[in-house]
Amino acid sequence: MREELLKIIERNSRIDLKELAVILGVEEMDVVNELQALEEQGIICGYHTMIDWEKTSIEKVSALIEVRVTPQRGQGFDNIAERVYKYPEVTSVYLISGGYDLLVTLEGKSLKEISGFVSDKLSTLDSVLSTATHFILKKYKDHGTILTKKYEDTREKVSP
Amino acid sequence: MRDMLSKQAVGLKPSGIRKFFDIVSEMDDAISLGVGEPDFDTPWHIRDEGIYSLEKGRTFYTSNSGLMELRQEICNYIKRKQGVTYDPQHEVLITVGGSEAIDIGLRAVVNPGDEVLIPQPSFVSYEPCAIMAGAVPVIIELKEENEFRLTAKELEDAITEKTKILILPFPNNPTGAIMERKDLEEIAEVIRKHDILVMSDEIYAELTYKEKHVSIVEMEGMRERTILINGFSKAYAMTGWRLGYACGPREILEQMTKLHQFAIMCAPTTSQYAAVEALRNGDEDVREMSMAYNQRRRYLLNAFREMKLSCFEPFGAFYVFPCIKEFGMTSEEFAERFLAEEKVAVVPGTAFGDCGEGYLRISYAYSLDNLKLAIGKLADFVERLRQQDKKHE
Numbered sequence: 211m212r213e214e215l216l217k218i219i220e221r222n223s224r225i226d227l228k229e230l231a232v233i234l235g236v237e238e239m240d241v242v243n244e245l246q247a248l249e250e251q252g253i254i255c256g257y258h259t260m261i262d263w264e265k266t267s268i269e270k271v272s273a274l275i276e277v278r279v280t281p282q283r284g285q286g287f288d289n290i291a292e293r294v295y296k297y298p299e300v301t302s303v304y305l306i307s308g309g310y311d312l313l314v315t316l317e318g319k320s321l322k323e324i325s326g327f328v329s330d331k332l333s334t335l336d337s338v339l340s341t342a343t344h345f346i347l348k349k350y351k352d353h354g355t356i357l358t359k360k361y362e363d364t365r366e367k368v369s370p
Numbered sequence: 371m372r373d374m375l376s377k378q379a380v381g382l383k384p385s386g387i388r389k390f391f392d393i394v395s396e397m398d399d400a401i402s403l404g405v406g407e408p409d410f411d412t413p414w415h416i417r418d419e420g421i422y423s424l425e426k427g428r429t430f431y432t433s434n435s436g437l438m439e440l441r442q443e444i445c446n447y448i449k450r451k452q453g454v455t456y457d458p459q460h461e462v463l464i465t466v467g468g469s470e471a472i473d474i475g476l477r478a479v480v481n482p483g484d485e486v487l488i489p490q491p492s493f494v495s496y497e498p499c500a501i502m503a504g505a506v507p508v509i510i511e512l513k514e515e516n517e518f519r520l521t522a523k524e525l526e527d528a529i530t531e532k533t534k535i536l537i538l539p540f541p542n543n544p545t546g547a548i549m550e551r552k553d554l555e556e557i558a559e560v561i562r563k564h565d566i567l568v569m570s571d572e573i574y575a576e577l578t579y580k581e582k583h584v585s586i587v588e589m590e591g592m593r594e595r596t597i598l599i600n601g602f603s604k605a606y607a608m609t610g611w612r613l614g615y616a617c618g619p620r621e622i623l624e625q626m627t628k629l630h631q632f633a634i635m636c637a638p639t640t641s642q643y644a645a646v647e648a649l650r651n652g653d654e655d656v657r658e659m660s661m662a663y664n665q666r667r668r669y670l671l672n673a674f675r676e677m678k679l680s681c682f683e684p685f686g687a688f689y690v691f692p693c694i695k696e697f698g699m700t701s702e703e704f705a706e707r708f709l710a711e712e713k714v715a716v717v718p719g720t721a722f723g724d725c726g727e728g729y730l731r732i733s734y735a736y737s738l739d740n741l742k743l744a745i746g747k748l749a750d751f752v753e754r755l756r757q758q759d760k761k762h763e
Contacts, residue, residue, distance in 0.1 A: 233665035233738070235664075363409065367394045368394050369406040
């Protein structure tokens with residue numbers, strides 16, 4: 211049940227427990243226990259809401275920043291990653307294989323705010339060698355959800 | 371001009387679905403639960419392979435039997451799933467959907483007056499195809515008390531010395547019934563005893579929710595007398611690509627290939643390239659879709675239990691077949707009133723044979739949200755009918 215449960219709530223964390231039990235073909239108590247276990251084991255780390263901020267009147271700018279750093283003896287990249295992810299405006303930090311080391315995603319109110327963060331805070335860290343900032347112009351798909359188009363059922367209404 | 375038309379063609383009953391379709395298509399805001407095809411898009415990597423084949427200019431006929439590459443993949447697939455071996459050179463034919471295989475398969479084996487056994491409720495094409503092939507369709511009425519499976523007794527009772535072939539439509543459209551290994555073993559014995567052929571339409575093979583699909587060709591002595599039909603429409607959500615196939619003994623496939631060659635030439639080339647990709651890398655897609663169907667199936671069965679609507683538990687395809695006999699209406703009346711009053715389309719069971727009377731086919735090839743909306747309306751409708759009945763008493 212675990213994989214199936216995770217797949218369902220990854221898509222829709224607001225699904226009703228009773229309904230979840232029905233579609234998984236198990237008892238409601240089993241679902242409650244499994245969810246609790248998944249939370250305790252840190253497999254479920256949170257429940258978020260996907261918001262297309264573009265459609266609101268609230269100004270938001272996001273950027274992806276490639277960061278090259280010098281790893282530290284005994285610590286590798288963990289220390290520097292922690293220094294970066296502690297900033298609240300940083301929404302994710304990944305260690306990446308290839309041409310650079312950390313991929314940082316950032317959310318701010320304006321271009322200025324983001325460029326300010328990069329020049330004042332990120333670039334000035336000792337182990338940061340270089341940064342390259344990419345502003346996001348449009349989100350087509352996020353977390354497996356297509357944002358630009360609505361699903362339309364184009365099938366014939368009745369077929370054998 | 372006198373006698374412009376073929377009496378045989380004119381004599382065919384129009385599909386019961388067609389009539390209903392005409393009513394529904396005039397209603398813009400109707401919600402439908404009447405669709406017999408997946409709601410998923412064809413997985414992108416499969417579509418991409420089709421597009422790529424067009425870019426590469428693979429726009430010519432393939433051999434009559436279909437791309438060798440695809441036939442080989444089909445043989446690998448059947449070997450993997452059923453443990454049965456077919457020779458891609460002589461025992462596989464790529465067709466335009468499973469439907470073409472039904473048509474030419476029957477025409478390849480029957481002579482005028484031969485009887486074709488057709489268990490019903492079942493897909494709408496078997497009976498007309500049998501008639502157009504010059505055969506006599508003999509209907510076996512499946513029973514809800516047997517979960518709409520075909521029993522050895524029912525089969526035995528229907529066989530005469532004219533019986534040529536049995537059509538075996540499982541997992542079943544419209545009932546969702548499956549045949550498990552023990553069911554197949556029992557009927558295989560009858561088939562061997564009477565020395566008849568089988569056409570096993572396994573288009574829903576990938577969509578079973580109990581044990582893994584079992585094919586009649588796995589039973590002793592069955593491979594050499596069975597036309598096995600399958601395709602890509604349901605498993606890979608590829609209905610519009612029109613691609614199916616038939617496997618069977620070389621003698622039969624040779625005749626089928628001849629008919630196919632004269633009527634069709636070859637199945638669509640683009641679709642064939644896409645299908646190779648489906649068989650090579652599509653297992654995970656099938657698993658995901660089948661998981662989603664199963665969730666919806668459980669949702670519907672639970673909803674029927676809650677509204678106390680009688681429905682046997684189907685373990686295949688993407689249909690449920692609830693019984694509406696308690697309301698004292700024909701299936702068609704029920705479906706028409708439900709559509710008029712709640713604007714939800716379901717298909718009357720009678721569209722799949724007279725013995726579908728008293729049942730509805732409800733498809734769960736819809737998102738859960740859609741199903742919830744429609745089932746809420748069904749619950750209201752059912753409740754209203756029951757209240758009306760009470761008043762009349």
